[in-house]
Amino acid sequence: MREHTADRADTRAGAELRGDCGSCFGLCCVALPFARSADFATDKDAGTPCANLRTDHRCGIHATLRERGFTGCTVYDCFGAGQRVSQVTFGGRDWRTGPPETRRMFEVFPVVRHLHELLWYLTEALALPAARPVHADLRGALADTERLASGTPQELAALDVAAHRQRVNVLLLRTSQLVRSGTRGRGKNRRNADLMGARLKGADLFGADLRGAYLIAADLTGADLRGADLIGADLRDTDLTDADLTGAFFLTQPQVNAARGGPVTRLPDSVTRPVHWTAGR
Incomplete structure (x- = not known):
């Protein structure tokens, strides 16, 4: 499939x-x-x-x-x-x-x-x-x-x-x-937040709690998602172009596959870059 x-x-x-x-x-x-x-x-x-x-x-x-x-x-x-x-x-x-x-x-x-x-x-x-x-x-x-x-x-x-x-x-x-705990107050609590279609271009979400957040079709181009908890976050059609997800955890392959990204999007080692990100599909 x-x-x-x-x-x-x-x-x-x-x-x-x-x-x-x-x-x-x-x-x-x-x-x-x-x-x-x-x-x-x-x-x-x-x-x-x-x-x-x-x-x-x-x-x-x-x-x-x-x-x-x-x-x-x-x-x-x-x-x-x-x-x-x-x-x-x-x-x-x-x-x-x-x-x-x-x-x-x-x-x-x-x-x-x-x-x-x-x-x-x-x-x-x-x-x-x-x-x-x-x-x-x-x-x-x-x-x-x-x-x-x-x-x-x-x-x-x-x-x-x-x-x-x-x-x-x-x-x-x-x-x-x-x-x-090491984010020194920068980690925002966006747990279960409704961020559908949100304009978060370049947002500082370093160490954020995004568990269960609704990020459908959100614009996260260039966002800093390093060290963020993404368990259960809905990333369908989320734009991760140029975003930095280095160290983000509990991010699964299905979540990444459902999102949009590009060659500069930085991903944690636990997932792979989807083919449609590079094939333009």
Whole structure:
């Protein structure tokens, strides 16, 4: 479902927490629903294969997804949940040809995707030296999350993933406080702020708390986002041209893919520069 990136950077989380479509049975193209909108050209119910999904589990219009109105597909990443559910949880059994219980993949996949996203955040947090006071707790949460993700299909289907996410979020909040404590008062609190379409060209957001902020179509050209917490920030169509996100943390590849940027945009090492930033698409 994803577009390829223009370059590959060393990631803190590792390849196992990146989508590998070649090792997946097209689960994101079947399990997830989407509604006709600016992101998707048609409606699709959960559990129904996308009309563009071929029998080999590849996308029939992958090269022209944006032109055909499926931008939402190009920005998506499952954090490696697809290949785990396909190859590990269900032992490589294809939902098209396997026994009836393999259809449970569609129920399990979103759960594992949530868990893998948490694994990504926890791995990122453990790479931050300023979070050292909570590293032991973070390692414990990482091990717990990995154990849950390794569960059977029945265990995963019954898991209260929201409750586990809430427990992990306490540690991620503490991590954010520790990392941003060195900003000497510059870090602004914009948590959950409605900044849709905001004109923030050249804004000083060094060390800002932008958790859950709505930055859809905001102008952040040339903005200083160094050391900012961007967990859950909505960056759809956000203009990051010439912005500096060096040291920004909890920034995921799907967020970057959804934004606009250019060759001078500075990104943290945990993400890669999307191909459409350089291809003019």
